[in-house]
Amino acid sequence: MSYLVLARKWRPQSFEDVTGQSHITRTLQNAIRGNRIAHAYLFTGVRGVGKTTAARILAKALNCSKGPAPTPCNECVQCEQITQGSCIDVIEIDGASNRGIDEIRQIIENVRYRPAQCRFKIYIVDEVHQVTRDAFNALLKTLEEPPPSVKFILATTEPHRLPETILSRCQRFDFRRISLREIVQRLSEISGREGLRISQGALVSLAREADGSMRDAQSLLEQVLSCAGAENNPPAEVDEPLLQEILGLAERRMLFDISEAVIGGDGKRCLELVARAAEQGRDLTRLSKDLVEHFRNLMVARLCGEGAAKNLLDNEGKLLDLPDQEITDLSSQAAEVSVDTLLDYFDFMAAGDDEVARAANPRFVLETLLVRLTTLPKTLPVGQLIERLMQLESRLGSDGPTTAAGLKTSSPRTANPVRPVAEQVAAFPAFADKDQVWRNFISFVGKEKKLLASHLESGSVIAVPPETFTIGIAERHHLSYLLDAENMTLLKSFARRFFSSDVAINLTELPEVNVTRQQAPRASGEVGSEMVKEALRIFGGSIKGVRKENA
Amino acid sequence: MGFSEIIGHKKQIDMLRQAWLNGRLHHAYLFVGPDGIGKKTLALALAQATHCTELDDDFCGGCGACRGIQSGNHADVRVVEPLSGKKEITIQQVRELEKELTLRSFSGRKKIAIIDRATLMNRPAQNALLKTLEEPPQNCILILIATNAGGLLPTVRSRVFGLSFGALPRRIVTQFLTSKGKSQQEAEFLAALTMGSLGAASKIEKEKLIEKRQGWSDMLSSLTPGNYRAALVSAEAVAANRDETLMFLEWAGIWYRDLLTFRITRAWDEIVNQDMLPQIEQQSAHTQENLLFSLLVKTTEASRRIQRNVNRRMVIEDLFLEAVEIH
Numbered sequence: 001m002s003y004l005v006l007a008r009k010w011r012p013q014s015f016e017d018v019t020g021q022s023h024i025t026r027t028l029q030n031a032i033r034g035n036r037i038a039h040a041y042l043f044t045g046v047r048g049v050g051k052t053t054a055a056r057i058l059a060k061a062l063n064c065s066k067g068p069a070p071t072p073c074n075e076c077v078q079c080e081q082i083t084q085g086s087c088i089d090v091i092e093i094d095g096a097s098n099r100g101i102d103e104i105r106q107i108i109e110n111v112r113y114r115p116a117q118c119r120f121k122i123y124i125v126d127e128v129h130q131v132t133r134d135a136f137n138a139l140l141k142t143l144e145e146p147p148p149s150v151k152f153i154l155a156t157t158e159p160h161r162l163p164e165t166i167l168s169r170c171q172r173f174d175f176r177r178i179s180l181r182e183i184v185q186r187l188s189e190i191s192g193r194e195g196l197r198i199s200q201g202a203l204v205s206l207a208r209e210a211d212g213s214m215r216d217a218q219s220l221l222e223q224v225l226s227c228a229g230a231e232n233n234p235p236a237e238v239d240e241p242l243l244q245e246i247l248g249l250a251e252r253r254m255l256f257d258i259s260e261a262v263i264g265g266d267g268k269r270c271l272e273l274v275a276r277a278a279e280q281g282r283d284l285t286r287l288s289k290d291l292v293e294h295f296r297n298l299m300v301a302r303l304c305g306e307g308a309a310k311n312l313l314d315n316e317g318k319l320l321d322l323p324d325q326e327i328t329d330l331s332s333q334a335a336e337v338s339v340d341t342l343l344d345y346f347d348f349m350a351a352g353d354d355e356v357a358r359a360a361n362p363r364f365v366l367e368t369l370l371v372r373l374t375t376l377p378k379t380l381p382v383g384q385l386i387e388r389l390m391q392l393e394s395r396l397g398s399d400g401p402t403t404a405a406g407l408k409t410s411s412p413r414t415a416n417p418v419r420p421v422a423e424q425v426a427a428f429p430a431f432a433d434k435d436q437v438w439r440n441f442i443s444f445v446g447k448e449k450k451l452l453a454s455h456l457e458s459g460s461v462i463a464v465p466p467e468t469f470t471i472g473i474a475e476r477h478h479l480s481y482l483l484d485a486e487n488m489t490l491l492k493s494f495a496r497r498f499f500s501s502d503v504a505i506n507l508t509e510l511p512e513v514n515v516t517r518q519q520a521p522r523a524s525g526e527v528g529s530e531m532v533k534e535a536l537r538i539f540g541g542s543i544k545g546v547r548k549e550n551a
Numbered sequence: 552m553g554f555s556e557i558i559g560h561k562k563q564i565d566m567l568r569q570a571w572l573n574g575r576l577h578h579a580y581l582f583v584g585p586d587g588i589g590k591k592t593l594a595l596a597l598a599q600a601t602h603c604t605e606l607d608d609d610f611c612g613g614c615g616a617c618r619g620i621q622s623g624n625h626a627d628v629r630v631v632e633p634l635s636g637k638k639e640i641t642i643q644q645v646r647e648l649e650k651e652l653t654l655r656s657f658s659g660r661k662k663i664a665i666i667d668r669a670t671l672m673n674r675p676a677q678n679a680l681l682k683t684l685e686e687p688p689q690n691c692i693l694i695l696i697a698t699n700a701g702g703l704l705p706t707v708r709s710r711v712f713g714l715s716f717g718a719l720p721r722r723i724v725t726q727f728l729t730s731k732g733k734s735q736q737e738a739e740f741l742a743a744l745t746m747g748s749l750g751a752a753s754k755i756e757k758e759k760l761i762e763k764r765q766g767w768s769d770m771l772s773s774l775t776p777g778n779y780r781a782a783l784v785s786a787e788a789v790a791a792n793r794d795e796t797l798m799f800l801e802w803a804g805i806w807y808r809d810l811l812t813f814r815i816t817r818a819w820d821e822i823v824n825q826d827m828l829p830q831i832e833q834q835s836a837h838t839q840e841n842l843l844f845s846l847l848v849k850t851t852e853a854s855r856r857i858q859r860n861v862n863r864r865m866v867i868e869d870l871f872l873e874a875v876e877i878h
Contacts, residue, residue, distance in 0.1 A: 008686060046705075215709050268815050360585065375840050
């Protein structure tokens with residue numbers, strides 16, 4: 001007999017051997033004991049958790065010559081034939097290769113005949129999600145009421161691709177991911193029987209790689225066996241460094257180096273580290289996956305703090321499944337940055353990891369991804385930002401209401417409304433450069449009443465509160481417009497809102513026309529200068545002269 | 552011939568050879584690594600070693616079996632590739648392969664199936680292979696070859712013994728090329744340009760990549776902010792031919808990556824386009840990191856879109872317009 005790989009050699013042959021699925025095996029055994037056997041089962045779950053295995057054991061349990069027994073004897077002719085896959089009454093069908101309606105019709109056709117030797121005729125349809133829609137529909141009637149001697153066992157990794165009508169006709173069992181501890185236990189059992197010496201730590205990191213799938217774990221163990229066996233003298237115990245070497249995993253140290261470079265914003269160092277990993281022949285797609293997990297760990301460490309993470313480890317063993325030293329390292333590294341920044345890192349890394357896995361040249365994608373992480377701005381928590389904003393604002397308050405007013409409009413969503421502008425003016429009356437106040441006042445008015453503001457623009461200020469608000473207007477028609485009763489009331493209400501106190505307004509006519517003429521364009525020129533420059537750039541013109549609208 | 556003549560990948564070869572000599576070969580392997588670094592060569596070597604009638608612990612490359620395998624005419628060794636004119640490996644091909652594997656081996660030794668570019672199997676085809684991958688008929692070995700494992704179903708990956716191959720070190724490629732009569736300088740340049748892919752280095756001249764590169768880099772350099780006209784004109788030129796467009800995109804990705812790398816490290820040794828240093832220096836000074844990031848993302852996206860038969864010119868215009876956007 002040719003060499004059998006571990007996953008096949010150690011395929012469980014009785015319900016007791018199936019790891020980590022006791023909720024299912026117990027139910028099935030009880031069903032057999034109580035003679036409550038359904039005619040159609042659906043086994044679902046991720047790859048390598050025991051669906052096909054359970055289906056075969058169930059077939060044996062039902063057909064065992066000493067049964068139907070909750071534990072098949074594994075000795076009788078039927079059991080042996082089923083194990084070898086040569087039993088003519090247990091028909092294992094590859095649903096993915098035989099997915100058409102014709103193949104299903106053949107099943108329906110054969111269902112009518114009694115089993116040849118066994119108690120039941122059992123159809124195991126594996127990878128059933130690939131069966132076509134029409135074929136499923138053809139199967140419906142048979143699946144609902146098959147002859148008494150026929151049982152169906154469907155197995156799939158993707159139950160969501162089965163039609164509802166199929167799902168409702170089956171007894172469904174969801175297989176769990178197998179826990180780390182259970183995988184480690186099974187692996188150490190197997191490696192013991194295979195004569196491989198491997199350290200507990202190495203087994204744990206091997207099991208972690210398998211991500212809840214026993215077959216993945218066994219395939220990895222197989223690789224270790226191949227490599228460890230390749231050396232001539234029986235090798236010493238396989239420990240973690242050797243395991244990393246064999247599987248091409250990155251050293252844990254390298255993950256920390258990379259995250260340190262990322263946090264430090266050192267793109268060059270990132271590139272160097274990736275180059276080194278590539279040179280050492282590490283699997284870069286795996287490195288990228290490890291980094292995703294690493295950034296997640298950093299986030300957990302940052303959120304829980306060192307002590308908490310360790311305690312959680314003791315109680316649940318789930319949150320951070322790492323040695324103490326690493327948790328300490330994680331916490332100290334994570335302390336340097338905010339949770340939001342770590343979230344950003346994780347988001348980018350997780351999204352980019354997909355690209356790395358699909359890229360023809362993973363190295364370049366990984367490089368770019370890491371460099372990109374280094375350039376991410378360090379985000380601050382929103383609470384802290386608001387606090388800073390408030391500080392900034394109170395400091396700026398002493399410089400003038402402009403910025404304060406700007407802040408007021410630009411941060412409408414902050415929870416605490418910014419204090420009214422007026423309060424600030426009142427609080428810091430000493431600052432008052434009156435021209436500044438005047439310009440602000442005009443723009444304040446201009447936001448609601450453009451026309452009024454444009455009339456004001458021609459004027460200049462003579463005094464601001466707390467003195468009487470005195471405005472000098474040079475041109476007569478502006479003055480008469482402003483002196484109009486309605487406009488005067490409006491102006492007063494603006495002034496009251498701007499200075500947040502009742503302000504007496506005094507409009508005077510200025511005699512020197514020239515002064516105001518000079519001032520007006522200068523003021524508006526300043527306001528619009530950026531815009532003017534941009535306009536010049538776009539239209540490629542030059543300034544021939546300045547003329548005021550409506551003037 | 553023999554295992555010792557395969558270039559690079561010492562570790563992987565030793566491991567496979569030991570497993571073969573000890574009769575512990577896994578029934579399904581997955582070789583993952585960049586194009587043109589010798590994955591298929593190694594798969595064929597393993598097949599030859601299994602069937603070689605002359606040597607017991609290696610393969611001769613000269614006996615009838617070895618030559619048959621090399622030329623694809625061996626009854627027990629089957630290489631599955633997309634049919635000519637097709638872009639995918641179909642479920643039909645997988646079914647045929649499965650049927651063939653159930654037959655007894657012709658020579659009495661192991662039957663070997665090599666699926667080259669396994670990621671080209673479409674979903675139904677991959678699913679159809681699952682049962683065979685897990686428990687193939689006796690005396691069968693399946694070898695899947697892929698440039699990235701990401702394109703395979705997780706259920707496929709969990710059933711195979713994965714072996715990953717890195718790019719060959721530049722030194723080795725250079726050595727190989729000089730032994731083939733290239734001058735040292737030319738060999739070094741080619742090795743850098745092909746990033747450790749011997750296959751690419753050997754076929755690069757046929758593709759005239761070297762000549763095209765100069766024009767391409769000039770073109771990309773002409774995409775200055777606001778130069779919409781250049782973007783549209785260049786896009787038309789690039790999109791003329793599908794293969795060439797894909798080749799361009801692959802190179803453009805490397806070019807942008809070069810710019811980024813140089814911008815950050817200011818060092819030459821990791822640069823791929825070794826002969827274009829002045830241009831890289833000049834361009835990288837003008838291009839912001841953020842623009843490079845988005846261009847890199849766009850480049851990959853563009854190649855994926857073109858493979859899905861989106862209108863080429865539109866895809867390239869989209870990319871180039873991104874390049875000339877003012878940031």
